[in-house]
Amino acid sequence: MNRSTLRLLIGALLFTGLNLSAHYALAQGQTLQRFAPGALAKKPKLLWKFKARDAVNSSATIVGDRIYIGSNDYRLYALNRVTGKLVWALKTGGVVEARPTVFKGMIYVGSEDGCLYAINSLTGKKRWKFQSDDKIMGSATIVPAPTGKDNWVVFGSYDSNVYCLNATTGKKLWQYSTGNYINGTPAVGNGKVIFGGCDGVLHVIGLKDGKKIVTVTLESYVPGSVTMEGSLAYFGYYGNEVLCVDTNTGKIVWKYEDRRFPYFSTPAITPDRVVIGGRDKQIHCINKASGKGIWKFRTRGKADSSPVVCDGRVIACSEDGRLYMLGLQRGEEIWSYVIGSAIIGSPTIDNGMIVVGANDGYVYAFGGK
Numbered sequence: 001m002n003r004s005t006l007r008l009l010i011g012a013l014l015f016t017g018l019n020l021s022a023h024y025a026l027a028q029g030q031t032l033q034r035f036a037p038g039a040l041a042k043k044p045k046l047l048w049k050f051k052a053r054d055a056v057n058s059s060a061t062i063v064g065d066r067i068y069i070g071s072n073d074y075r076l077y078a079l080n081r082v083t084g085k086l087v088w089a090l091k092t093g094g095v096v097e098a099r100p101t102v103f104k105g106m107i108y109v110g111s112e113d114g115c116l117y118a119i120n121s122l123t124g125k126k127r128w129k130f131q132s133d134d135k136i137m138g139s140a141t142i143v144p145a146p147t148g149k150d151n152w153v154v155f156g157s158y159d160s161n162v163y164c165l166n167a168t169t170g171k172k173l174w175q176y177s178t179g180n181y182i183n184g185t186p187a188v189g190n191g192k193v194i195f196g197g198c199d200g201v202l203h204v205i206g207l208k209d210g211k212k213i214v215t216v217t218l219e220s221y222v223p224g225s226v227t228m229e230g231s232l233a234y235f236g237y238y239g240n241e242v243l244c245v246d247t248n249t250g251k252i253v254w255k256y257e258d259r260r261f262p263y264f265s266t267p268a269i270t271p272d273r274v275v276i277g278g279r280d281k282q283i284h285c286i287n288k289a290s291g292k293g294i295w296k297f298r299t300r301g302k303a304d305s306s307p308v309v310c311d312g313r314v315i316a317c318s319e320d321g322r323l324y325m326l327g328l329q330r331g332e333e334i335w336s337y338v339i340g341s342a343i344i345g346s347p348t349i350d351n352g353m354i355v356v357g358a359n360d361g362y363v364y365a366f367g368g369k
Helices: 002-010
Strands: 047-053 059-061 064-071 075-080 087-090 101-103 106-110 114-118 127-129 141-144 151-156 161-166 172-177 188-189 192-196 202-204 213-219 228-229 232-237 241-246 251-256 273-277 284-288 293-298 309-310 315-316 322-327 334-337 348-350 353-357 364-366
Touching: 059 101, 064 106, 064 353, 064 364, 101 141, 106 151, 114 151, 141 188, 161 192, 188 228, 192 228, 192 232, 241 348, 273 315, 284 315, 309 348
Parallel strands: none
Antiparallel strands: 047 364, 059 064, 064 075, 075 087, 101 106, 106 114, 114 127, 141 151, 151 161, 161 172, 188 192, 192 202, 202 213, 228 232, 232 241, 241 251, 273 284, 284 293, 309 315, 315 322, 322 334, 348 353, 353 364
């Protein structure tokens, strides 16, 4: 591992308030800061592709020899990592756009049928489901209970609530009501749950009881998720800005605005940079301390997909149907692959493998030396 990669890995693990196992709940090796350790091929090759029955707008989770991903065909799929062959599929009552969260042999995933499902990751058998009053589009977050016993699952719903359940039993522990839809994934750290919603508010609530700690009123709604490091929250929103907010005080540390276009993407952060896609068809790299722009890379379509940083490079997607590899330092294009159909979901990287779904109904895996 070179020094640059080591520095990025150390920086990515500075996020406090979650134990290491919770970092790996999204994808083995890929942290909640959208950073993946390890090396990437200079020019990745297409290893395989798997055909679902409808568009794949979900993002993948990779754990061991399995890849888990949802589809607009109402199914959650488990695929063999090496071959891309189907291991099992579970049908829900609606589109599965949320990224599956995998923890201790269980998968937690929401559906547009309003249910959060807890599923055995080996067999695909449902253990329990919890019914909310509207669709669930964001991922669930698994955290240790403040008491030190059990684990909790926290997620948002279009019924305007964030829920906290016992991860083993599915029993509701608390819920927190907001003024509108919640589309993103709640971030958890330092005993707090942090998220934005379509009510145009950044909410900071207590993990223990779901009680409000502080709120920050914004100019418009937050369609994506917040990326946390310590007490600082980084996110883009429909107000055409990327913000850094201190969740202890509710103060805005900095604002980044380039053009009058919103941000649906969730940012990736490194020790000194924030990288995010925009609806202005560009990938933006921002100085993490000052909020000043460093570089921009222009794609040919809206970049709602969330980038991942790995091996000194940025992996990003766009509705132009391309998968891009960019240099982290200067933003130059190193490699790209034309899938040819819009990519709404975000790439996942594990041990040099890149997995992404597309609107053509395929799941694509790339890798190589």
